[in-house]
């Protein structure tokens with residue numbers, strides 16, 4: 044099928060809830076993707092943070108192929124070895140909790156919200172969440188997402204959510220009362236523009252949750268699984284949650300979500316309270332196991348740290364050169380470039396030149412390469428970015 048035929052087929056048969064670029068991607072390998080015309084692009088935002096160890100990592104491909112020949116799906120009527128092993132791996136690398144598996148980030152958030160409410164019972168129902176957050180698109184997750192643009196058309200929202208400003212400790216204290224079941228926060232906001240929680244803010248959430256018998260939920264769907272240079276974003280702060288949500292990079296590209304919950308909380312999720320038909324199936328769990336093994340065998344946490352430092356230093360050099368860059372922030376390879384102007388045109392021009400990056404919140408570029416990115420690829424990507432900024436500043440001043 045020709046590229047234009049594929050696009051026409053989408054127009055006719057696929058619901059158009061995405062603003063898609065008119066390209067068909069046919070292949071991915073590491074940090075390189077290829078379109079149907081054979082053109083290659085450097086992917087510095089692989090799979091919206093899903094392909095955390097790059098596209099089609101050979102170890103993950105191998106694990107999927109082997110597992111597919113053995114058993115693809117088995118329901119939770121029985122045990123399967125892969126689910127238990129992946130749960131143990133996540134528990135041992137985080138805070139020693141127990142794991143529930145689902146299929147996406149939003150589902151992980153839903154599971155965390157339901158577990159918080161059922162655990163704190165006694166009519167506690169309020170969930171505090173933070174402005175600029177993104178927790179997913181299901182009804183509960185949208186209500187947890189404290190950004191009005193995601194609420195449009197879906198009012199009234201699921202009740203019980205209380206929104207506070209980011210890093211606002213006084214606002215947090217004021218919002219706390221006996222009805223609060225949980226606070227949900229991304230230690231490092233992703234869609235919100237790589238905004239970091241302050242240490243004091245995260246610590247105050249932790250303390251207030253302890254004092255009020257509420258649950259601290261860290262949404263690690265985007266910042267978890269190694270890209271910040273630690274297994275989980277919160278480990279950069281040293282402040283543990285009661286429940287952590289995971290998805291995106293967890294399955295090496297397959298659809299998997301999970302929560303990790305402290306054991307005494309986790310035990311409130313008894314049969315009949317929550318479930319997922321696909322959750323924890325052998326195929327995606329095998330991919331998750333292979334992903335974690337690859338990160339360890341190839342020292343990718345270390346590489347994310349080292350390459351993150353390198354990329355941030357290089358991008359900071361560009362800040363001195365290009366007025367449009369306000370600041371560069373992040374941990375490891377979770378990098379946000381805050382612009383003084385809209386970023387859409389920059390992203391479009393980079394794409395034309397064979398570089399994929401992302402723009403969020405209108406003016407924040409997300410640069411989130413795979414954890415196994417090399418210095419050579421970063422140099423290439425940053426050179427294209429530099430060239431793009433030079434060209435665009437040229438055209439803007441000419442137009443002015």
Ligand SMILES: *Cc1c(COP(=O)(O)O)cnc(C)c1O
Nearest residue numbers: 147148149177178179233264265
């Ligand atoms: C992407 C994201 C979600 C939603 O994940 P889906 O898999 O799209 O449902 C939730 N929380 C955070 C922090 C995310 O980045």
